[in-house]
Amino acid sequence: MSACDVLVVGAGPSGALLAAELERLGVEAVVVEQRMDPSPGSRAIGLHPPVLAALEAGGATERILAEAARIPRGIAVVEGRAVGQVRFDRLPLRFPFVASVPQAVTEAAVSFGGPDPVRGVRVVAVEPAPDGVRVRAESVDGSPREWLAGTVVVATGASGRRLVSGLVSGRSRAYPDRYLMCDLAAAPGQPSGTAVITLGAHGVAESFPLPGGGRRLVAREAPEGAKGASASGGSDAQRLAEAVETRMRAPELAAMVREAHPFGIRRALLDRMVIAGSIIAIGDAAHEVSPIGGQGMNLGLLDAATLAPVLARARQGRLRSAGAAHGARPSSEHREALSRWERDRLASARTSARIAGLNTMLGRPWPRTTASPAGALLGAALRTPLARLPERAYSMGLDRRA
Structure with a gap:
């Protein structure tokens, strides 16, 4: 069995950022990842102002902006007519724009200086233990792997909720909307x-x-047989083009x-992100x-950026008080810091979920019969x-980190 201060499950943007920030703050971190290569599991492109500010200290923001398109504004169009705009460049922000960049660039930028992931390892169980957290896993060849960690952070994306499903409750909902x-x-x-x-x-x-002057196009599909649905069916590309x-x-x-x-x-929110004091879910896992x-990837990045200093301070406190890198009982100060972090991140997630729900409805x-009047009302507002x-x-x- 191997031992470490912090074990991060998942080498996506949130897990990679957390591990790199922990290393920068002097905390040993091990990252395990099921994927054999770093191909992204999603296609998120937008990095919002609070994230750019949070990534600046570690140098990731500079690396991202060197390749990003900057989006300082958006316009709303209703039935072919521009009715209004939102402008981020008139907000009092350090970065008054959304940075648009491929997820692979984001992953490379946030993981810079962090540990290389242990790839081809699937975690099958995360179990609280008196001396830490035991992590059971298996390699691609079927051989077992096991770690004992002071803290385990589940940053796998939505699939990782299986690792904590028996330890915490939550609510989940699939929307009928397709895009x-x-x-x-x-x-x-x-x-x-x-x-x-x-x-x-x-x-x-x-x-x-x-x-580079490119564009991402996204369109909601009309349900088959509904008004506005493609009469000819056609391929995905044909329906998007239409x-x-x-x-x-x-x-x-x-x-x-x-x-x-x-x-x-989908929408899924765990009731808690800190489980048994030493298992923490972040990003889409939470x-x-x-x-x-x-906002999904941005929420996870803010989870990681704000969690790293909490874990680093806890480790420093354990070293001072117990002379041990892991396995020591967390202090009341650390428990309260984690509790504050959890409250802030859960509140931010609920806010983002409500905003996403409103976007979906709109x-x-x-x-x-109401499209034109509603568009005029939106434009006036x-x-x-x-x-x-x-x-x-x-x-x-509206994020607590902003």
Whole structure:
């Protein structure tokens, strides 16, 4: 059996960031990962202002911004007419924009200086023990692996909830909404540095800037047989192209769609993130929210960035009081710090889940008779100081870390 201060399960963005930050703060961390290669498990692209600020001390922000497209504003379009905008560049922020960058770039930036993951290892059980946390795993060849850790952090994404399902309760819900997505290397006619959100009678269609002048296109699928559904069926790419042409009124963009990837959305929130004092769930393992609005990966990164100093201070306290790197009983000060961290992160996750739910609702088809009046009302609101609320919400300004 191997021993370590902190064992991180999962080498995605949240797990990689946590391990790198712990190493930077002088805490030994071991990362185990089931994937044999670092190909991303999701396609998240947007990094919000609080995350960019949180990553700055470790140098990840500079590495990310060297390759990112910056999105200082977004415009809302209803039935082909621009009705208003949200502008992050008028908020008093260190980084008044959303940085758009491929997830692989984010993973490389946040993992810089951290430990190399132990790959090809599937964790099968995480068990509290008197002397720490026992982690049972198996390698790809079937051989058993086992660790004893002072703290175990589950950062595997949604699949990792199985590791804590017997230790903590939670709530989960699958939405009926389905979406299609593709990335284009070039996007003629799209406004530079601007996200375009089209709403109305057929459901949402979105266009987000990518580095190098590309665009990410996302459209909600109309249920089969519903108004606005494609009469001809067709492939995923054909249905996305049709949505881009009819909703966004961008035929030249639609003609560039060659493939599309369908996805659904879920909401899952654990009641707790700190379990038995030394098992901690972060990211999608603890709180999965709809990607519509782009806050899921950001929540996980903020979990990791704020957890690392809490764990580092706890280790320093144990070394001073017990002379041991792991296995010592956590102090009341550490328990209270973890409790404060948990309260803040759960509150932030619930806020993001509500925002994501609102985004999902707005992205559904609007009754045709009310689409134009609703668009006019939305535009009027965005021309008043009320616009500051969506600007704060969509830049994660309501997160406890902001």
